[in-house]
Amino acid sequence: xxxxxxxxxxxxxxxxxxxxxxxxxxxxxxxxxxxxxxxxxxxxxxxxxxxxxxxxxxxxxxxxxxxxxxxxxxxxxxxxxxxxxxxxxxxxxxxxxxxxxxxxxxxxxxxxxx
Amino acid sequence: xxxxxxxxxxxxxxxxxxxxxxxxxxxxxxxxxxxxxxxxxxxxxxxxxxxxxxxxxxxxxxxxxxxxxxxxxxxxxxxxxxxxxxxxxxxxxxxxxxxxxxxxxxxxxxxxx
Numbered sequence: 001x002x003x004x005x006x007x008x009x010x011x012x013x014x015x016x017x018x019x020x021x022x023x024x025x026x027x028x029x030x031x032x033x034x035x036x037x038x039x040x041x042x043x044x045x046x047x048x049x050x051x052x053x054x055x056x057x058x059x060x061x062x063x064x065x066x067x068x069x070x071x072x073x074x075x076x077x078x079x080x081x082x083x084x085x086x087x088x089x090x091x092x093x094x095x096x097x098x099x100x101x102x103x104x105x106x107x108x109x110x111x112x113x114x
Numbered sequence: 115x116x117x118x119x120x121x122x123x124x125x126x127x128x129x130x131x132x133x134x135x136x137x138x139x140x141x142x143x144x145x146x147x148x149x150x151x152x153x154x155x156x157x158x159x160x161x162x163x164x165x166x167x168x169x170x171x172x173x174x175x176x177x178x179x180x181x182x183x184x185x186x187x188x189x190x191x192x193x194x195x196x197x198x199x200x201x202x203x204x205x206x207x208x209x210x211x212x213x214x215x216x217x218x219x220x221x222x223x224x225x226x227x
Contacts, residue, residue, distance in 0.1 A: 102147065
């Protein structure tokens, strides 16, 4: 069975500082990996994905993520946080099989202080 | 290119009632997945429809059922509602069972009283 772990319930960072939101995964074979962001009372908004290729993936709003196969991690990063980045972030994984589905972590709340 | 549209945005039902939630897929997408997101939790997979057939199901009882129509829009039906069914229900559409990614709708907030 596939799974995702987001070990931090909340990450606090000051505006202008770099941020990292951690994610590790477990899946059979090679993974598809995703990051989504959710604002209050809203659906999920796509940030970035890793399917194949470069381990450093660049996404929306200045976010990027680094795929590390040996550590089975896919941490989300941003060089300089904005207050408007404050939201709930979800990491998700699926396998390559056509019948594989998306499995989410429990989410990490990012709070960026002015 | 239109995104994923869900309706209604909010509704309140009484325990024991039945509810139908609707989802219009993004143009060109032939796969729809449904997720339940309880308060403070990550989305949990309910089921997936590909070309009008269910081809994957999560750990949800049979009173959760669905349909996908020829235009690839979809419905989620829940019978005999329970208080624990209160959640945000998210629909996601994709091309070819999720290859390349998923587009999510804004969700339907269901409250069971």
